[in-house]
Amino acid sequence: MxxxxxxxxxxxxxxxxENEEFFRITQERFADLLADYMPPDHIADRLLAAEHRNIGHYGFGIKGFVLSMIETAIEVTDEQVPASVIKELILAGQDMLQHPIxxxxxxxxxxxxxxxxxxxxxxxxxxxxxxxxxxxxxxxxxxxxxxxxxxxxxxxxxxxxxxxxxxxxxxxxxxxxxxxxxxxxxxxxxxxxxxxxxxxxxxxxxxxxxxxxxxxxxxxxxxxxxxxxxxx
CATH class of the missing domain: 3.40.50.1000 (HAD superfamily/HAD-like)
Known part of the structure; x- marks a missing residue:
């Protein structure tokens, strides 16, 4: 019974x-910023791997997502990522944290x-x-x-x-x-x-x-x- x-x-x-759509928009911007270093689909795979790897450290959410983007940017550029790109990623995260429901x-x-x-x-x-x-x-x-x-x-x-x-x-x-x-x-x-x-x-x-x-x-x-x- x-x-x-x-x-x-x-x-x-x-x-x-809504939530995931804002992550996807930011991820597309992330791929554009690193387009000179790696194709977008490869960037997406590397970012997903970083997120999976970092869940135990950062948990779920926007802050962990931004840190994983920064980590991925450092990796795929052989530590040559411009500071301007890091700044844009941080600003993107701040925008996500302020986005209306x-x-x-x-x-x-x-x-x-x-x-x-x-x-x-x-x-x-x-x-x-x-x-x-x-x-x-x-x-x-x-x-x-x-x-x-x-x-x-x-x-x-x-x-x-x-x-x-x-x-x-x-x-x-x-x-x-x-x-x-x-x-x-x-x-x-x-x-x-x-x-x-x-x-x-x-x-x-x-x-x-x-x-x-x-x-x-x-x-x-x-x-x-x-x-x-x-x-x-």
């Missing part, structure tokens, strides 16, 4: 508001509707100050019963969050655009995982969908979430 859902948790970036379709309505009937959590990873800024700008902050800004989304982290809030994992659902962090990890923790794809997804967040798992669902839009919950 399916436990009654009491808690709905949402991812933030690219689930409730663009809510995704259905985000505000869906969260507000479900907040009337369920405990609503925001579980996101990234830089603390940046995530707090985006949440404040979103206008959604008061709808959440709890905010969790974590360094990683693993089954253990989800288990700790549910335990701290006295939530039975099978009565919890995580909703997000990252198959790895927002779907597979919470399912492995015993919760439901709902995948709402975004047209842009960071390569590091890719994972195979757990299609055979009965607690896995995929939706084309957040607007379909209340009906899904009603039907469970």
């Amino acid at each position: 399916t436990a009654k859902l009491t808690t709905i948790a949402f991812d933030a970036d690219d689930t409730l508001w 663009h809510l995704l379709d259905g985000a505000a309505d869906t969260v507000a509707q479900l907040a009337e009937t369920h405990q609503i959590l925001l579980i996101t990873k990234g830089d603390l100050l940046d995530q707090e800024r985006k949440l404040a700008q979103s206008g959604l902050g008061e709808l959440f019963d709890g905010i969790e800004i974590v360094s990683a989304k693993t089954p253990e982290v989800y288990g700790q969050i549910f335990n701290q809030r006295n939530v039975t994992p099978s009565a919890a659902m995580m909703v997000g655009n990252s198959m790895k962090s927002d779907v597979v990890a919470p399912i492995d923790a015993g919760a439901w995982g709902v995948f709402v794809p975004h047209n842009l997804t960071w390569a590091i967040e890719h994972a195979e969908p757990p299609i055979a798992n009965p607690r896995y669902r995929k939706l084309d839009s957040l607007r379909a979430l209340p009906d899904l919950i009603e039907d469970l």
Whole structure:
């Protein structure tokens, strides 16, 4: 018998508001700045490798992204990267940290509707100050019963969050655009995982969908979430 859902948790970036598109724009600018040293596709591969390598040092977010760009620029130019390029990368990061929030379709309505009937959590990873800024700008902050800004989304982290809030994992659902962090990890923790794809997804967040798992669902839009919950 399916436990009654009491808690709905949402991812933030690219689930409730746009995020990855700003990384892609900056990455394209980064490739242009280094075009004399390496083709854009090779630059992208080198940057992705640096990001993957640096997650354990810098965590997730814009600051780690900028540091990985600087590291990659130093590497691909054999330490000859002009100071002007480093300056542009720092300014690009500052622009990203100040970019206004663009809510995704259905985000505000869906969260507000479900907040009337369920405990609503925001579980996101990234830089603390940046995530707090985006949440404040979103206008959604008061709808959440709890905010969790974590360094990683693993089954253990989800288990700790549910335990701290006295939530039975099978009565919890995580909703997000990252198959790895927002779907597979919470399912492995015993919760439901709902995948709402975004047209842009960071390569590091890719994972195979757990299609055979009965607690896995995929939706084309957040607007379909209340009906899904009603039907469970």
